[in-house]
Amino acid sequence: MSVGDTTAGGEDRAMRLWFRVVVSLLCITLLAVSFWFHFADMRAARERVEHEAVLMARALSRHAADLTNLVDMLQFDMIQSAGQIMRGELDAPGAESIWRDRLRRLDAVESICAFDRTGRLVLASGEECARAPQLEWFRPFPAIASKVDQIGMPFRSRTGQDWLIPVMETWQDAARRPMGIVVLTLRSDYLSSVYNNYDVTGRSGIALYRADGVLLSRFPMVDDRIGRTFADTEAFRPSLSLPSGLTSGPSPIDGIDRVRAFERVPNAALKVFVALDVGALAGWSATTLASFAALALLIVCVLVVSRQLDRHLASNFDTREKMTLQARTDALTGLPNRRAFDEAVAREWANAAANGTSLSMLLLDVDQFKAFNDTYGHLSGDACLRRVAITLQQGTFETIGHLARYGGEEFALLLIDVTPSVAVLVANHLRASVQALQMRHAGNKGHGVVTVSIGVATQDLMDAPAGMTPADLIARADQALYRAKNAGRNRVESLRETDDDVVALRA
Secondary structure (H helix, E strand, C coil): CCHHHHHHHHHHHHHHHHHHHHHHHHHHHHHHHHHHHHHHHHHHHHHHHHHHHHHHHHHHHHHHHHHHHHHHHHHHHHHHHHHHHHHHCCCCCHHHHHEEEEEECCCCCCEEEEEEEEEEEEECCCCHHHHHHHCCCCCCCCCCCCHHHCCCCCCCCCCCEEEEEEEEEEEEEECCCCEEEEEEEEEHHHHHHHCCCCCCCCCCHHHHHHHHEEEEEEECCHHCCCCCCCCCCCCCHHCCCCCCEEEEEECCCCCCCEEEEEEECCCCCCEEEEEEEEEHHHHCCHHHHCCCCHHHHHHHHHHHHHHHHHHHHHHHHHHHHHHHHHCCCCCCCCCHHHHHHHHHHHHHHHHHHHHHEEEEEEEEECHHHHHHHHCCCCHHHHHHHHHHHHHHHHCCCCCCCCEEEEECEEEEEEEECCHHHHHHHHHHHHHHHHCCCCEECCCCCCCEEECCEEEEEEEHHHHHCCCCCHHCCCCCCCHHHHHHHHCCCCCCEEEEECCCCCCCCCC
């Protein structure tokens, strides 16, 4: 062999070695990048699950708070009725008939009754709570010392088919002398049906606990666990010292590994738990890994070629992005403008039509805004619109809709896949939030502060008439808004999708 051949062979071996090194490094790099993408995506998926659990827990906590407010109102009214009976001002049979009719319209409440301090029944709307003194959770006045004591242990109804949750309140006269106790029973299956309305799939669950760990209601329902305490479990223990939080681990009820978000219900000894199944996150197939590897290779090649171009275009891209954002944003309020809103409506309309879901359009108009400008000046008017916009943003979830300034003193909100009743509840919440700002408005006769009128229209795209467009839904909401303003303002009017009747709701 000649020296030249030896040198060439050495160069070949060196080149092959370098080739093998480069290929090996490339393979190792691709493998590392593939796994990085895999675990990063899995982590992002878990974070999405955690975020969804937190949002659901907050929403359900607000629902539970609204329910406790209803309970407080009913118990207060029952105390008034019982006091009138004790004073001989009201006929007991007539009062019982009124209360039965009243509760018949409330799905959440089974019955309510009042006992004097000796345990004698004074007034009852039904049989379930009338047998309260016979049950172990019953505490005669004045043994109710805390909010936990107000909520008794769940018990079976007379039929044995339903679970009932007793809520007790002390009864005092005007001089705060002890008179007795009022007992209201909630239907646990009603709460379970509410939780069923949420998109909880697979092996996930939602539960309502008493603050000391007693399980009051759950979806899916687990009958043999209702009324049991879980205070000493790893799942519940963090909630004893924190108002809200996020944990994970096996469920004490069925042992399934879940992400759990918990939220304390304001002004009540209740806690909501939302537990979402994370087992599906581990189901990554070889095809997914191969796709990540191919994507990683493509990214490496593109990055080598486009590095300099990216640097050159970076500043132009940033400038164009800022200009695009400015073109789609209302300068005064910072909300999306009508152009951006129209695009969002068209996009969501197409999605709803494809999926057979519903859309709800809310048009909000600041009442007597011209009079506000004439009285306080345009600068104050601009400040008023900004405060209203901030309030609407705070009361609106981006996960379920799109909020925009529609023009002048008008705002628009598109809610995605909600029922007409939920749309009205959102509208009333926004209306009340604006009124609660207490911004002085002398020109808003009858109110004296800045208020809004809201028109609501909901359409299920599965049942939409042929040829219906987003403009038709907006027109229906505008019609409802027109009626709200004509009916005295500071109102919510909801237009049914089946006819032209308008349902008015005033806070």
